[in-house]
Amino acid sequence: xxxxxxxxxxxxxxxxxxxxxxxxxxxxxxxxxxxxxxxxxxxxxxxxxxxxxxxxxxxxxxxxxxxxxxxxxxxxxxxxxxxxxxxxxxxxxxxxxxxxxxxxxxxxxxxxxxxxxxxxxxxxxxxxxxxxxxxxxxxxxxxxxxxxxxxxxxxxxxxxxxxxxxxxxxxxxxxxxxxxxxxxxxxxxxxxxxxxxxxxxxxxxxxxxxxxxxxxxxxxxxxxxxxxxxxxxxxxxxxxxxxxxxxxxxxxxxxxxxxxxxxxxxxxxxxxxxxxxxxxxxxxxxxxxxxxxxxxxxxxxxxxxxxxxxxxxxxxxxxxxxxxxxxxxxxxxxxxxxxxxxxxxxxxxxxxxxxxxxxxxxxxxxxxxxxxxxxxxxxxxxxxxxxxxxxxxxxxxxxxxxxxxxxxxxxxxxxxxxxxxxxxxxxxxxxxxxxxxxxxxxxxxxxxxxxxxxxxxxxxxxxxxxxxxxxxxxxxxxxxxxxxxxxxxxxxxxxxxxxxxxxxxxxxxxxxxxxxxxxxxxxxxxxxxxxxxxxxxxxxxxxxxxxxxxxxxxxxxxxxxxxxxxxxxxxxxxxxxx
Amino acid sequence: xxxxxxxxxxxxxxxxxxxxxxxxxxxxxxxxxxxxxxxxxxxxxxxxxxxxxxxxxxxxxxxxxxxxxxxxxxxxxxxxxxxxxxxxxxxxx
Numbered sequence: 046x047x048x049x050x051x052x053x054x055x056x057x058x059x060x061x062x063x064x065x066x067x068x069x070x071x072x073x074x075x076x077x078x079x080x081x082x083x084x085x086x087x088x089x090x091x092x093x094x095x096x097x098x099x100x101x102x103x104x105x106x107x108x109x110x111x112x113x114x115x116x117x118x119x120x121x122x123x124x125x126x127x128x129x130x131x132x133x134x135x136x137x138x139x140x141x142x143x144x145x146x147x148x149x150x151x152x153x154x155x156x157x158x159x160x161x162x163x164x165x166x167x168x169x170x171x172x173x174x175x176x177x178x179x180x181x182x183x184x185x186x187x188x189x190x191x192x193x194x195x196x197x198x199x200x201x202x203x204x205x206x207x208x209x210x211x212x213x214x215x216x217x218x219x220x221x222x223x224x225x226x227x228x229x230x231x232x233x234x235x236x237x238x239x240x241x242x243x244x245x246x247x248x249x250x251x252x253x254x255x256x257x258x259x260x261x262x263x264x265x266x267x268x269x270x271x272x273x274x275x276x277x278x279x280x281x282x283x284x285x286x287x288x289x290x291x292x293x294x295x296x297x298x299x300x301x302x303x304x305x306x307x308x309x310x311x312x313x314x315x316x317x318x319x320x321x322x323x324x325x326x327x328x329x330x331x332x333x334x335x336x337x338x339x340x341x342x343x344x345x346x347x348x349x350x351x352x353x354x355x356x357x358x359x360x361x362x363x364x365x366x367x368x369x370x371x372x373x374x375x376x377x378x379x380x381x382x383x384x385x386x387x388x389x390x391x392x393x394x395x396x397x398x399x400x401x402x403x404x405x406x407x408x409x410x411x412x413x414x415x416x417x418x419x420x421x422x423x424x425x426x427x428x429x430x431x432x433x434x435x436x437x438x439x440x441x442x443x444x445x446x447x448x449x450x451x452x453x454x455x456x457x458x459x460x461x462x463x464x465x466x467x468x469x470x471x472x473x474x475x476x477x478x479x480x481x482x483x484x485x486x487x488x489x490x491x492x493x494x495x496x497x498x499x500x501x502x503x504x505x506x507x508x509x510x511x512x513x514x515x516x517x518x519x520x521x522x523x524x525x526x527x528x529x530x531x532x533x534x535x536x537x538x539x540x541x542x543x544x545x546x547x548x549x550x551x552x553x554x555x556x557x558x559x560x561x562x563x564x565x566x567x568x569x570x571x572x573x574x575x576x577x578x579x580x581x582x583x584x585x586x587x588x589x590x591x592x593x594x595x596x597x598x599x600x601x602x603x604x605x606x607x608x609x610x611x612x613x614x615x616x617x618x619x620x621x622x623x
Numbered sequence: 624x625x626x627x628x629x630x631x632x633x634x635x636x637x638x639x640x641x642x643x644x645x646x647x648x649x650x651x652x653x654x655x656x657x658x659x660x661x662x663x664x665x666x667x668x669x670x671x672x673x674x675x676x677x678x679x680x681x682x683x684x685x686x687x688x689x690x691x692x693x694x695x696x697x698x699x700x701x702x703x704x705x706x707x708x709x710x711x712x713x714x715x716x
Contacts, residue, residue, distance in 0.1 A: 057630035058689050064626065238682050245686075291678050299677055302653045303670050306712060307660045318667040410671045452625050 050249025063242040066235050067445050068469075073218075073232045075442045075477040077290070080216040082435035083484060085420055085428045087209030088136040093570040094491050095206040096552050102138045103192040108339045108358050111140050114196040115188065121146040123183050124364045125329050130339075131357040136566065139189040142198065148184040207502050208491050211509065212484065217294065220510075230294015237287035244280060247273050268448035275441040282434045289418035319411055322371040322387045322397050327362035334366035336390040346372045346386055353384075353401050366391050374401045380422045383412045439477070446473050447526070471529065475520025478533035481581075483513035485540035488574065492547040531588050534581045541578030545571035632692070639694025647701035648684030652677050654708035661715045 051059060092098045111130050116122045128144035187201040201207075218225030247254075255277065257270055276283075292299070300315060308314040317324035339358060346355060356375045362368040368390040376382035384401035388394065399408050416422045420431045450470040454463060487509035494501045494508070516536070523529040548571055549555035556575075559568040632640070656677060660669035688697045 054630045055690060057626040059686075061626035061631055062689055234678065234681070237678060238685055241682055242686065288675050288678050292674055296674075298649070299673055302657060303660065303673065306657045307666050307670065315670060318670055407667045407671050410674060414674060 048249050048251060051245060056246060059242045060246050063239055063246055064449060066239045066242070068449055070232045070235050070239065071442050071446050072473045072476045073228070074236055075439055075473075076480060077216055077218075077229060077232060078286075078435050078438050078442070079477070079480050079484075080212050081286075082432045082439075084209070084213040084216045085431055085435075087213050088134065089425075089428075089566055090209055090570055091137045091139075092564070092566040093548070094208050094488075096496070096554075097191065097205075098138055099554070099564060099567060100138050100191075100193050102133050102135060106132060106140055106192055107196075108343050110196050111142060111190050111192075112339065112360075112363075114190055114198045115142050115144055118188070118198045118200070119144070119146045119186065121148075123147050125327075125362050125368075126183050127323075127359060127361050128363070129357050129359045132355055133192070134354075138191075138193075140192055142188045142190055143185065144188075145183040145185050148182045205496055205501060206491055206505075208487050208505065211487065211506050226294050227297075228294075230291055233287050233290030233294055237284065237291060240276070240280065240283050240287060243273075243276055247277065251277060263451075265448065265451040265454075268444045268451055271444040272441055272448050275437050275444070279434055279438050279441060282431075283438055285417050286438075289414050292414055293418065318407065321399075321408070322359075322385050323361075325361065325369060325387070325396060327365070327367050327369070329362065329365075331362065331365040331367045333364055334368070334391050336364075336366075336368065337393065339370055342370055342388050342390075342393075343372070345388075346374075349386075350374060350401070352376070353382075356383075360390075363390065369396055371397070375421075376401050377421065378423070380413055380416050381409050382422065383416075443474070443477055446470055467524075470526070471521060471524070472517075474526065474529055475517045478530065478537075479513055479516035479520055481533060481537035482516055482540050483509055485537055485544060485574065485578075486512045488544045488570075489540060489547050492544075492551040527588065531585050534588075535585045538578045538581030538585065541574045541581060544574040544578075632694070636694045640688045640691065640697055643694060643697040643701055644685035644688035647698060647705070648681050648688065651684055651701050651704050651708075652680035654705045654712075655680060658708045658711050661712045 050056065108130050112128075115128070116124075123145040126145035128142070131141035131143070133140055188198050189201065189204070191197045191199075214220060217229040221228065244251075250273070254270070254273060257274070300312070304310055304312050304315050313324060339360060343355065343358060353374045353376045356373040358370060358372055360368065360370045363370075369387055370390055371385055371387040374384040374386070379402060381404060382402050384399045384404060385397065386395065386399070387397040389396055404412070420428050447470065450466045453466045458466070487505060490505045490508035494504050498504065516533070520529055520533070523532055545556055548567075554564070554567055556568055556571045559565075559571070631637075653673075656669060656673045660666050660673075663669060684701070688694075688701075691697045
């Protein structure tokens, strides 16, 4: 069955735009999806990465004590600045504290970075940062508190482990100063473009080719089938991610025009629209006032919503007479299951109330966008599905690159062009596939670098980035794509298998022990890497044996002088009789 | 498989269409939202909707830009659209 597709001219034009847009963003997009897939579990792996976190979730948390811990730890704690106490969850047993201190020095870049982090972490957008930074000279900080350890507070800058965060930051290129997040936003935007044009050009074959997943024929055919079929299957997922990703990266582009035209340049008014609880006007110089403690209101909310988790507690102008506190509620089960309630600290009056699952359109959109993106509305199973879909997308991206190269491996192109295509593909493959061993290496480095070494996070991160770089450089010397593929799989597989072993040696928590003690979060990371490592090594073996089964005939290139690219004219004849 | 060259336009034309799609498309998508926003009493709905709809419109204008044969025409139409939208916004204010 053929659907009516595009006319010839448009077909060719969109084919070309799809190719160009796709090939330009492909490797960045791969990194985003690959790092993003792991970021889905960045809270779940906390217990694995930090042995101090291998504790039970505290049953009760005293928010007042958390505040006292922060006040004690930071000399210049800015009480009137917004501060947020994020409650422990099943996955991460620490209380997170985001607050501000009065800066003694000039505002540095760290400030913006931390607030951004905080905003993302709490599943709100950067809109919030304008509230926090628009005022006095303050510096934002992030810290975590171990409730079980007498509310011991550790600033994130002194934190001992950050693999979850490092991979998460890589997901939106935060390692690139200032513009990283915008690059990721534009990559997401052009991903949307490539997805839609891809669907357009594939439209006429969308039904007839859907079941055609041929793995025995020409490579061009194999990549083409993989690319189109996986693209169609993953289309809704990919569009959802392209849109929400573009939103997170490019919020600023959306806000400026609306602020200027619709709200007379007043960003505060926009915030009032998007997050009413954040926009209640306060006066930083209002008289000091005695008021009920945060815990008092916390208990009140808990009683009101016994079945809904309080995600975080956020105080505005604490200690002053117009101070207020907002509670973010999340049932964690539905896509619109969030709500909030705001109390005036002094009078106890309810200033704003949006019960979970009952929010109107305006209050829901942001939550739905962030829930779609962070996949926190359906528990672990949903994140596993998202992870698989993200990996399928990664494969779709790479098959697109290989298709691009293979389709240009014809007589129509000069040797110089072919060499260029080959080099680009090789580089892209090296960047993308090198990430597999590199991510495994950061897990090993997290254990191998001694826990009490000062500044160990820097060493762990350096190990990750340097090994990724070395892996890329190594890849540039492997001219045969088959060999390149196999080598990365092999290296990645070996490192993956080393992860549970290193964890066992360093922390003493071997898989059988953690399983017996029902430490699922620790055990599952080890088991995941064991399965990954074994499958990677089995795949390598399969590549090697299948190589023997097919007769590989190297046709000597007639015009190509550089033997290093002779692989391009590799002709694979499959043994039909078998 | 690669697109057939005879259907593709010249480099200059391509640059026009790409710039019209990305820059013009962004401005036009924004202008359309702002018109709706300035006409409606409930501006919140428009601002919040634009969080996702703007990207669809932006991509739509990028795609439309390539359907034209003449890149100048695309720029012309997009600029005209932006001008009309700005006019309406100005009048409403």
